[in-house]
Amino acid sequence: MTADVTGPARGSSPASVRTRALTKRFRHQTAVDAIDLEVPAGAVYGFLGPNGSGKTTTIRMLLGLIGATSGEIEVLGEPMPGGASRTLRRVGALVEGPAFHPYLSGRANLARLDAADPHSDARTAPARIDAALDRVGLLPAATKRFRAYSLGMRQRLAIANALLVPRDLLVLDEPTNGLDPQGTREVRHLVEELAADGTTVLVSSHLLSEVDQMCTHIGVMFEGRLVTQGTIEAMHDQARSVDQAVRVETDRVDDAATALRGLGLTDVRPSGGHVSARLGEVEVAKIVPALVDAYVPVLGFTVVRPSLEDVFVSLTGEGFDVSG
Amino acid sequence: MSAASTTGGTDVLVGGRPDRDIPRTGRALPLRFLRSELSIIFGRRRNVALLAVLAAIPVLLAVAIKLSSDGDQGGGGPGFFEAITSNGLFVAFAALAAELPLFLPLAVAAASGDAIAGEANQGTLRYLLTIPAGRTRLLLTKYAAVVIFGLVATALVALAGVVAGLALFGGGDVILLSGTTTSLLDGVGRLALSVLYLSACFAALGAIGMFVSTLTEQPIAAIVATIGVNVLMFILDQIPQISWLHPFLLVDHWAAFGDLLRDPMATDAIGQGLLVALAYAAVFMTAAWARFGSKDVTS
Numbered sequence: 001m002t003a004d005v006t007g008p009a010r011g012s013s014p015a016s017v018r019t020r021a022l023t024k025r026f027r028h029q030t031a032v033d034a035i036d037l038e039v040p041a042g043a044v045y046g047f048l049g050p051n052g053s054g055k056t057t058t059i060r061m062l063l064g065l066i067g068a069t070s071g072e073i074e075v076l077g078e079p080m081p082g083g084a085s086r087t088l089r090r091v092g093a094l095v096e097g098p099a100f101h102p103y104l105s106g107r108a109n110l111a112r113l114d115a116a117d118p119h120s121d122a123r124t125a126p127a128r129i130d131a132a133l134d135r136v137g138l139l140p141a142a143t144k145r146f147r148a149y150s151l152g153m154r155q156r157l158a159i160a161n162a163l164l165v166p167r168d169l170l171v172l173d174e175p176t177n178g179l180d181p182q183g184t185r186e187v188r189h190l191v192e193e194l195a196a197d198g199t200t201v202l203v204s205s206h207l208l209s210e211v212d213q214m215c216t217h218i219g220v221m222f223e224g225r226l227v228t229q230g231t232i233e234a235m236h237d238q239a240r241s242v243d244q245a246v247r248v249e250t251d252r253v254d255d256a257a258t259a260l261r262g263l264g265l266t267d268v269r270p271s272g273g274h275v276s277a278r279l280g281e282v283e284v285a286k287i288v289p290a291l292v293d294a295y296v297p298v299l300g301f302t303v304v305r306p307s308l309e310d311v312f313v314s315l316t317g318e319g320f321d322v323s324g
Numbered sequence: 325m326s327a328a329s330t331t332g333g334t335d336v337l338v339g340g341r342p343d344r345d346i347p348r349t350g351r352a353l354p355l356r357f358l359r360s361e362l363s364i365i366f367g368r369r370r371n372v373a374l375l376a377v378l379a380a381i382p383v384l385l386a387v388a389i390k391l392s393s394d395g396d397q398g399g400g401g402p403g404f405f406e407a408i409t410s411n412g413l414f415v416a417f418a419a420l421a422a423e424l425p426l427f428l429p430l431a432v433a434a435a436s437g438d439a440i441a442g443e444a445n446q447g448t449l450r451y452l453l454t455i456p457a458g459r460t461r462l463l464l465t466k467y468a469a470v471v472i473f474g475l476v477a478t479a480l481v482a483l484a485g486v487v488a489g490l491a492l493f494g495g496g497d498v499i500l501l502s503g504t505t506t507s508l509l510d511g512v513g514r515l516a517l518s519v520l521y522l523s524a525c526f527a528a529l530g531a532i533g534m535f536v537s538t539l540t541e542q543p544i545a546a547i548v549a550t551i552g553v554n555v556l557m558f559i560l561d562q563i564p565q566i567s568w569l570h571p572f573l574l575v576d577h578w579a580a581f582g583d584l585l586r587d588p589m590a591t592d593a594i595g596q597g598l599l600v601a602l603a604y605a606a607v608f609m610t611a612a613w614a615r616f617g618s619k620d621v622t623s
Binding site (some may be wrong): 058063064065066067084085088089091093095096097100101102103104111112113115116118122158161166313 | 356357360366447448455457458461462620622
């Protein structure tokens with residue numbers, strides 16, 4: 001690879017993906033509600049949200065698979081779906097899980113998709129296909145039929161397809177779905193490698209922990225709306241600004257609760273063996289002396305800093321409910 | 325990989341961002357996609373089984389007639405069956421006539437109904453479209469593959485008929501339906517023309533199948549619907565009270581290939597049949613394009 005990292009293909013727009021008031025309605029239901037997505041060039045953008053929050057619908061619109069009800073989409077500087085034929089060859093995509101011909105081998109499936117690409121070079125196809133298979137660790141199973149692949153192998157094959165030709169943007173919808181922890185780590189390394197080469201990556205997930213470690217930017221979808229979007233640092237700042245909590249372990253729960261309330265802590269919850277409360281503006285250093293003054297034996301004391309996960313949950317709610 | 329070694333020095337860039345623009349070599353190779361489509365259609369076990377059945381019918385026909393050739397029972401078709409015992413070439417014509425109403429349309433429906441709906445059902449459609457294969461290009465390539473499949477199926481029936489017929493009844497000069505005699509080579513030429521004519525007719529049926537295939541994600545439903553349309557046209561074609569409709573029915577013109585066995589060849593019905601086929605193909609491919617071009621692919 002040459003040292004030229006600016007490349008000729010990059011448009012003048014600094015954003016690889018940008019939408020304005022993008023909306024998709026299916027009959028009565030608004031699947032995507034006026035979102036303004038902004039994926040800066042070179043970013044690894046974690047597109048988060050619970051199942052059914054509109055991530056895949058958004059991704060399908062970005063790729064021109066479904067039309068928007070209203071709003072605008074720009075991918076790599078070109079409007080979509082109008083510029084699909086020019087844009088999409090610079091975009092590698094994994095959409096809603098792998099799908100291939102069951103009776104063809106992994107290699108034959110990739111050869112078929114490569115043949116469908118009007119711009120790909122037939123002469124380099126065998127080498128490119130094997131390099132892509134090798135990159136996702138699938139080369140030993142290249143001649144196996146797709147139907148004999150495990151879910152993890154299928155997922156890898158779909159990623160290999162996205163890597164058949166050099167891309168400026170990779171759109172990976174739930175790429176770690178069905179992968180074991182080892183496979184998940186490999187995908188994360190792969191994404192980091194690609195990002196280091198300058199490829200912009202939009203990776204969706206319903207698990208924050210998966211993308212937290214590789215993303216530079218995060219956007220959170222909830223019930224069709226983009227509830228927050230920004231750099232990962234900004235998200236961590238937001239996490240810090242969320243109320244910290246304290247937890248006191250003691251055998252005199254009620255006295256401890258009274259003392260904490262007296263200090264001005266809120267949401268004081270006594271339970272068997274410990275009391276938890278929101279810190280608010282109270283100084284951490286004052287708490288233990290106050291407890292001791294109240295003759296509360298302090299058996300343990302913890303300050304709970306909210307994680308990014310807590311921010312995520314505070315935005316999207318908890319539990320297994322699939323949003324409408 | 326030996327295949328990979330041919331590209332030896334080519335620098336292969338996987339993933340990563342391009343250091344140069346992606347080469348625009350593909351424009352010159354639209355056939356690569358078609359070849360790939362054909363290998364999938366002809367590699368499918370269901371289609372291979374269908375072709376085997378199509379090819380077995382002329383053989384069965386020839387054997388059955390050979391075994392009962394003492395008694396002369398003229399069967400259906402435009403008078404081919406009686407001629408079989410005099411020249412084996414007629415097995416091919418009789419087989420085409422016998423497979424015309426259902427078996428050959430079944431093969432065309434199987435390929436065309438599956439074309440888009442099958443990919444949608446598998447989920448491979450979304451990957452083809454994000455390649456991007458291009459919706460119009462995908463539709464036209466699929467259709468071209470369907471037309472070729474129809475041609476191969478029809479030619480296979482004719483070929484199996486010729487082989488079985490010549491083996492069991494021998495060849496020699498051909499006595500045409502108009503009573504004149506011509507060489508075996510001329511007869512084979514007329515058979516080839518019949519195959520081409522019927523393939524054109526089936527191409528129109530394939531266009532109907534393509535359109536139906538864009539309406540559903542269930543390939544079996546698309547195949548059955550296409551066969552249904554075909555059978556419905558045959559039924560309508562049998563009702564004398566609506567004879568005004570018959571010239572507009574695609575299937576009404578199919579049996580006209582028998583005209584190619586007259587001397588001189590009667591081309592009126594053939595020409596009309598080709599025009600109707602062309603009209604059906606144009607209307608239904610346009611409809612398929614309009615439907616598929618704007619369709620939300622949610623599979």
